[in-house]
Amino acid sequence: MTPNHRFPRAPYALLALGVILLLLGSYLGLFVAPPEHFMGDVQRIMYVHVPTAWNALLAMTFALVCAIAFLFRGDFRWDARMEAAIEVGVLLAFLLCCQGAIWAKPTWGVWWDWDPRLTTTAVLLFAFIGILALRRFVDDPVRRATWSAVATIIAYADVPIVYYSVTWWNSLHQLQSSPATVSKSFHLPLRMNAFAILFLMTGFIMLRARLASLRLEHELAPPPHELDAVGELA
Amino acid sequence: MIAALRKELLLQWRTRAQAIAVFVFGATSLLLFSFAIGPNASALRQHAAGFLWLALLLSSTLTLAESFHAEMEHRALEGLLLLPTSPRAIYYGKAIANWLQLALLGIALVPITVVLYDAATPRLGSLILIILLGTAGISAPGTLYSAMTSQTTRGKQMLLPLLLFPLIVPVLLAAARATSLLILGDPMEQTASWLRLLAAFDAIYWSLCGLLFDRVVEE
Amino acid sequence: MESAAIEVRGLSRRYGRRWALANVTLRAERGEVVMIAGRNGSGKSTLLRVLATAIRPDAGSAAVLGYDVVRERESVRRATALLSHYSYLYEALSARENLSLIGGAIDEALARVGLAERANDAVSTFSAGMRKRLSFARVLLQRPDVALLDEPYGALDPEGFALVDEVVAELRTRGATVVIATHQIERVAAYSDRVFTLDGGRLRA
Numbered sequence: 001m002t003p004n005h006r007f008p009r010a011p012y013a014l015l016a017l018g019v020i021l022l023l024l025g026s027y028l029g030l031f032v033a034p035p036e037h038f039m040g041d042v043q044r045i046m047y048v049h050v051p052t053a054w055n056a057l058l059a060m061t062f063a064l065v066c067a068i069a070f071l072f073r074g075d076f077r078w079d080a081r082m083e084a085a086i087e088v089g090v091l092l093a094f095l096l097c098c099q100g101a102i103w104a105k106p107t108w109g110v111w112w113d114w115d116p117r118l119t120t121t122a123v124l125l126f127a128f129i130g131i132l133a134l135r136r137f138v139d140d141p142v143r144r145a146t147w148s149a150v151a152t153i154i155a156y157a158d159v160p161i162v163y164y165s166v167t168w169w170n171s172l173h174q175l176q177s178s179p180a181t182v183s184k185s186f187h188l189p190l191r192m193n194a195f196a197i198l199f200l201m202t203g204f205i206m207l208r209a210r211l212a213s214l215r216l217e218h219e220l221a222p223p224p225h226e227l228d229a230v231g232e233l234a
Numbered sequence: 235m236i237a238a239l240r241k242e243l244l245l246q247w248r249t250r251a252q253a254i255a256v257f258v259f260g261a262t263s264l265l266l267f268s269f270a271i272g273p274n275a276s277a278l279r280q281h282a283a284g285f286l287w288l289a290l291l292l293s294s295t296l297t298l299a300e301s302f303h304a305e306m307e308h309r310a311l312e313g314l315l316l317l318p319t320s321p322r323a324i325y326y327g328k329a330i331a332n333w334l335q336l337a338l339l340g341i342a343l344v345p346i347t348v349v350l351y352d353a354a355t356p357r358l359g360s361l362i363l364i365i366l367l368g369t370a371g372i373s374a375p376g377t378l379y380s381a382m383t384s385q386t387t388r389g390k391q392m393l394l395p396l397l398l399f400p401l402i403v404p405v406l407l408a409a410a411r412a413t414s415l416l417i418l419g420d421p422m423e424q425t426a427s428w429l430r431l432l433a434a435f436d437a438i439y440w441s442l443c444g445l446l447f448d449r450v451v452e453e
Numbered sequence: 454m455e456s457a458a459i460e461v462r463g464l465s466r467r468y469g470r471r472w473a474l475a476n477v478t479l480r481a482e483r484g485e486v487v488m489i490a491g492r493n494g495s496g497k498s499t500l501l502r503v504l505a506t507a508i509r510p511d512a513g514s515a516a517v518l519g520y521d522v523v524r525e526r527e528s529v530r531r532a533t534a535l536l537s538h539y540s541y542l543y544e545a546l547s548a549r550e551n552l553s554l555i556g557g558a559i560d561e562a563l564a565r566v567g568l569a570e571r572a573n574d575a576v577s578t579f580s581a582g583m584r585k586r587l588s589f590a591r592v593l594l595q596r597p598d599v600a601l602l603d604e605p606y607g608a609l610d611p612e613g614f615a616l617v618d619e620v621v622a623e624l625r626t627r628g629a630t631v632v633i634a635t636h637q638i639e640r641v642a643a644y645s646d647r648v649f650t651l652d653g654g655r656l657r658a
Contacts, residue, residue: 071449127400134382134397137389140469143453147382150446151397154375157442158401161435165404168427169411221470223512241546241554248545248575304543313541316505317555317595318531453508 011206018199025192033189042106049099051194053117055201056096059089060124062205064156067149076216077209079145082152083135084208086128088201093125116166123162127155141219238319238327245304246335252300257339260293261346268350275352282353283414287406290340291372295395297339298376301332302384311381315451325447329377329440336369355416360425364416367432368409374439375401381450408432456519458483458599458630459504463513466499473499475654476513481632481647483518486625488641489634491651497634498538500651501601504632505535517599534597536605540584541591544577548587551576555594562590566616581608589620599630606637618644 029047066082069075100118101111112118131151138144246253267285271277305311314324341362348354355361376398383393412428459481466474474496481487489497502508503515506526514521520528542551549572552559563569566586576584585608592600605617621644624631635641642648650657 123400123403127397130393130396130400133389134386134393137386137393139387143385146449146452150378150449151382153446154378154439154442155401157438158404161404161431161438165407165431168431169407219469221467221472223465237554237556241543241550244550245543245545304545307544308542309537309539310541310543312507312537312539313591314554316507316530316533316535318527320527 008207008210011203011210014199014203014206018196018201018203021192021196021199025189025196028192029189042103045099045103047189047193048197049096049103050190051197052092052096052099053121054194055197056089056092056121058198059085059092059201059205060128060156060159063089063128063152067152067156070145070149071153076141076145076220077213079141079149080209080212080216081205082145082149083212084205086131086148086152087208088204090125090128090132092197092201093121093128096121097125114166114170116163116170119166120159120163124155124159127158128152131155141216235323235326238314238324239330242301242327242331243334246301246331249300249304253297253335253339256293256296256300257342259296260289260339260343263289263292264343264346264350278351279353279417282347282351283417284410285351286340286343286347286353286413287368287410289343290336290369291399291402291406293339294336294369294372294376295398297335298332298373298380298398299384299391299394301328301335301377302380306384311451312453321448321451322444325377325381325444328381329373329443332377333370333373336373337366340365340369353417357416361413361416364409364412364429364432367429367436368405370436371405371409371432371439372398372402374436374443378443378447378450381447385451404435405432408435455483456516457481458485458518459487459632460516460519461500461504461513462515464500464503464510464515465512466503466508467511472654474503474510477651477654477656478513479649479656481630483630484625484628485646486621486631486633486641486644487647487649488638488645489632489649489651490636490638491634495651496654497651498603499654501535501603501632501634502537504529504599505533505537505601506530507535507537532598534592534595534600536588536592536600536602538603538607540588542576542584542587545575547573547575548579548590549573551587552590552594555591557594557596559594562593565593565620566590567612582610582613585609586613586616589617593620596627597624597629599632600624602631602633602635604635605633606635606640614640 025047029044033044033047035041035043063082063085066078066085070078070082097118100115100121104113104115104118105111131148134151135144135148138147264285267281267288268278271281302311311324315321344361344365376394379397380394383390383397386393408428408431412425412432415425415428457480459479461477461479464474464477465472477496477500489500491497499508503510503522504517506522506529509523516522517529518532520532522529548563548568549559552562560569560572563572566589568583568586568590571579571583576587579587589605592602602621605621606614609617621631621633633641633645
């Protein structure tokens, strides 16, 4: 419950490492890797799109872990981590939708296609924005933590169902067109960016969780035995 | 749970004026949606199922929010929780009552859709089954979320749809698709797979929300 | 040894930055009538609500008839009945329908609180005093071993005052423990076995 008040070194180191790796990986992806022979240069967005997708899912999964841990343990550190993971996850999911739209326009000729992955991400994005809104509207820290943990579990359980429903809808309509799997020679920039975003994400979550802990510390009064008083025996 | 359900149905019966108002709201939405398409018979038929479910979804937020109004007025819900009944029974009583009310609303909106969109189907039994499964999917998470939002001091009206709508995308998809197949014909026999998806959604959320309700109402 | 009716140790409960109850320790034996005195906002209601399991404590422990209010919530709920400053009533239901949620000898309870003639009227037509009487009937129907009464005299007429006195006496002869949080200090002190005074969430010696 009592966050460390020292300057947080680890998250900033992770952020710096992430930026360097992202620059390197993107350079490799944009200028060194050969163009894909079906889609050409458009395909290069995969070097950031796929790592973003992995990490967005990872952030949301971490939020679920935090939600379950909070409900069982009642430790507010998990609440702070959950808030951080949801916010970073929402950011990544938003970026993911943008990248997906950018990729879809030259590939399919439309900004939005009912790709199951893209649609599922959008639904997840709105579901988690809803949870962030809930957190803004509830003042009592205990209820805020409990309710957003419950909502996180419920929203997460929806992911596979949304995915299947959109897949079915699509397969009954048109042939499924999905991004081609990346061939062996493209692996290095993909992996670099995956780790870059992982480091960035972890750094942001750590910083944001620290902020949330500090706010919680401000919202919750210190235990009464620290204030003074020994209980009088009647 | 039977006692909890009896109380809910009694409350709903006493406040039936509200249910009628919600029905009028749903019917009005259907009328407005038809204006969005314009006087094009085949386009109207094409979109009838989707609009029926949208109207039902929009009306459902009113029904769900209303169902906790009576509980919060004098904290009657807390009074029930302090009796030696399980919170789960209270949840299921409420969720079933909401489900029945939404299903009735859905069935009541069918004739309106048929008239406005020229969307008749001979398979009434299947249609009622879809409405039952679909409204069950709205009711289970909807009851849980409205238990939450009815306790917030700010933003009640906004939070419920904000939380509920993304969650029930699969319900809307499956129910609208299945209904559409009934109206427009189902040459490839796909209705059954949509019904299975609805049933799976219902099974997951009716059990999950029952488990989590206790944590939502405790203080 | 038989466990105490109420056993509270180091009990604390916070609302945001404020501790409504801070480190309260007290004990009451079975069959006693206990008065909790204190000004508005001193923590009386919070204490009763923790004992009734309406809210969880943040620190310390509380037990009713030996049952812990957090771990053995069901047993505590079976043993206690809370007369809260919320009426716990449904406006749209009649007096009888409201009581039927609890069950038991409903007619008898309605007669006891003087509402027999209005049994089938909706609560929305009731005055504040009548609502209080109906809430009392709720408590009686629960046949509690520990009755927790928060401001039982509030909103009542002189007849109602006498009714409360009688009901408390009845509960006591039934062997129940009665905890009363009240501002009617002299009236309750006349028949209570034990008095605790709360001040700013703390117990005053």
